[in-house]
Amino acid sequence: MAVDGRICTVVPVESVGEAARLALSLPTGCVELRLDFYRGDPREAYMELSTILNRPARVVATLRSRGHGGLDRRPRGERASLLSRLEDLAPKGWLVDFEVEDLAASGGCSGCIASSHPQRPPTPSEALEASAEAERRGASIYKLVYPGLEPWEQAASAWIVAEARGFATSFTLGPGTLASRLTALALGAPLVFGSHPQAPLEGVPPSPEILGMYLKMGLGGS
Numbered sequence: 001m002a003v004d005g006r007i008c009t010v011v012p013v014e015s016v017g018e019a020a021r022l023a024l025s026l027p028t029g030c031v032e033l034r035l036d037f038y039r040g041d042p043r044e045a046y047m048e049l050s051t052i053l054n055r056p057a058r059v060v061a062t063l064r065s066r067g068h069g070g071l072d073r074r075p076r077g078e079r080a081s082l083l084s085r086l087e088d089l090a091p092k093g094w095l096v097d098f099e100v101e102d103l104a105a106s107g108g109c110s111g112c113i114a115s116s117h118p119q120r121p122p123t124p125s126e127a128l129e130a131s132a133e134a135e136r137r138g139a140s141i142y143k144l145v146y147p148g149l150e151p152w153e154q155a156a157s158a159w160i161v162a163e164a165r166g167f168a169t170s171f172t173l174g175p176g177t178l179a180s181r182l183t184a185l186a187l188g189a190p191l192v193f194g195s196h197p198q199a200p201l202e203g204v205p206p207s208p209e210i211l212g213m214y215l216k217m218g219l220g221g222s
């Protein structure tokens, strides 16, 4: 996949019209619809957006919970079944992002993203075990993101990307976040995230900046 399909631009869904406008002016070939920003029924917003965004872009739908840096307040069981419902509604090629705890509560998925957002890095063996568990539960991508103030924490997130050979993505948040995202891409991560220039998100570098820097590395043909 071209590098721009591996850089997923985050679009907060506050209204369907504005989210569609942002997604259609997408700077990269992947969009993440953050449905936890939506106050109404996320299934309705998702269905509407699936009819509008019919050009072939990679789409990730996320309902990020408060415990994982998002806005969704539903109890785990409720969110897990809503995510399974979104998977049933997903057009071909669209991915639903489950937090690993929601994935365990729902009993599995078919080709989803399994996301983990711990406060501290897991040990290498814990990270590998979590990635294998996500695969057993049906995920096609395992994602591990944590605050990484120390260089070793950034190196540890690169290790899991390299070790998992295309199945895992991982990067750190904080001062080294841009370099960490570029490292993940260089090591073959299936996706990283960047913000939309017209909808900035604190701590998330703009996706055109990630793309521009990646191309500067001379790896653009990969």
Ligand SMILES: O=C1C[C@@](O)(C(=O)O)C[C@@H](O)[C@@H]1O
Residues within 6 Å of the ligand: 010, 032, 034, 062, 064, 069, 115, 145, 173, 193, 194, 203, 204
């Ligand atoms: O999990 C992530 C990563 C993220 O928090 C970031 O920092 O890029 C952005 C979120 O929208 C996405 O769901």
